[in-house]
Amino acid sequence: MSTVELSLVMPVKDEEAAIGPCLARLIPVLEAMDDPVARSFEILFVDDGSSDTTLEVIRKTNAADPRIRGISLSRNFGKEAALSAGLDAARGKAVVPLDVDLQDPPEALPKMVAKWRDGFDVVYGVRDNRESDSLPKRITADFYYRAHNWLSNDKIPEHAGDFRLLDRRVVDVIRQMPERNRFMKGLFAWAGFRQAAVSYHREERKVGKTKFNYWKLWTLAIDGITSASTIPLRIWSYLGALVALGALGYAVFIIIRTLISGIQVPGYASLMVAILFLGGLQLLSLGVLGEYVGRILTETKGRPLYVVRERIGDADGPGL
CATH class of the missing domain: 1.10.287 (Helix Hairpins)
Incomplete structure (x- = not known):
């Protein structure tokens, strides 16, 4: 059995300026939890082919705190592959994918862990609003969720991203899926298990710039639909x-x-x-x-x- 209660998996690309502020906010939240997680957690960065000093920053943080680990991929394979690499390497009894930009707030983690302790295998975060997004993005996102759930039998919760807690049993099921064209939200939905939602407020990004432009989002949407339905x-x-x-x-x-x-x-x-x-x-x-x-x-x-x-x-x- 793993001695690590919770693994935080964080894919990063060219995020040298965001890692420090992220850890400064994340670690106190974890350490303050009234749960064994506070004494046994790990933070796993997956460097997805960064061209800046992201990898060096990960090395320095690991030297200062061994609870922080890292994996460096040989090139940029994309977020879905980087997240899969993190799930493969995570040792925790529960795993949470988390973005380094802190738009998905660490303060929601205690609620997720509490739901997990209540017996839920998947606890996904649902945005209570999309005010930080532009109007075109809000419209297209809403249309996509509706279209995906109409076309696919594997329904994904509306306005829920990769930010979720996964029990080790769920992680092991996802790791057995061999497909190369991966749409992680679809895989999470296909795995099933008992699921619960936690509402949170998504903040605007304060450090760095997003790596997802509209073309990448369009490509991801096509991958999601074609991987989930014929x-x-x-x-x-x-x-x-x-x-x-x-x-x-x-x-x-x-x-x-x-x-x-x-x-x-x-x-x-x-x-x-x-x-x-x-x-x-x-x-x-x-x-x-x-x-x-x-x-x-x-x-x-x-x-x-x-x-x-x-x-x-x-x-x-x-x-x-």
């Missing part, structure tokens, strides 16, 4: 059948009209509209199919999800 493929099958039936009905109408009124030369504009519409529909359906084929190619290669370049501290977890 309904987009089915939709285009139904749409294709509907268009074919419409074309057949129109052909019957043209034949009947020709028999009654004689041959009429159709207009050029209507013909071009029909051709362009059907051509665009075909290209769009090929794009959806290509998304799935590309993921099949990635899975069949069987490459490692990540490559560890260096471990700082005693960073060998149960699977490493």
Whole structure:
């Protein structure tokens, strides 16, 4: 059995200025808890190919406090892979993914631990508002959660991110999932177990800049939907059948009209509209199919999800 009660997993990339303020706020919260967690916790940083001095900062913090450990990946593999590396190396009886920017407040951790002690295996944080986000981001985020839950059987809680407490049993299940195209919120939902929510207020980022632009968020959304459901493929099958039936009905109408009124030369504009519409529909359906084929190619290669370049501290977890 692990002697570590709680592992905080923190993927970082170019966050040299954020690590110090994060630890200065996080550690006092953990040490003040009325729980065995206060005496036995670890903070595990996963350096996802930083180009600044993030790795050196992790080394210095480990030298000052052995409860702080680190893993350095050989290059930037993306947050989902970095988070998976952290789950592999975490030793705690419970694991909490946490962002170093402190937008997910450490002050919510005591509530999560209390729910865990009450018997819940997953305790996820739910934002009580999205005031720190721009209006376009709030609208697109709300649309995405609704679309994902409509398309997938694995429902993800609305306005809940990766900030959650996972019991060791849940972590072990997630570590057994072999897919390379990973959408962690979807994997958390698929694992099941008893789940509870903790509401918290998400603050604005005070140190550094976010690494997620709108294109990366769009890519993540596509990964989330295609990894959780094949309904987009089915939709285009139904749409294709509907268009074919419409074309057949129109052909019957043209034949009947020709028999009654004689041959009429159709207009050029209507013909071009029909051709362009059907051509665009075909290209769009090929794009959806290509998304799935590309993921099949990635899975069949069987490459490692990540490559560890260096471990700082005693960073060998149960699977490493």
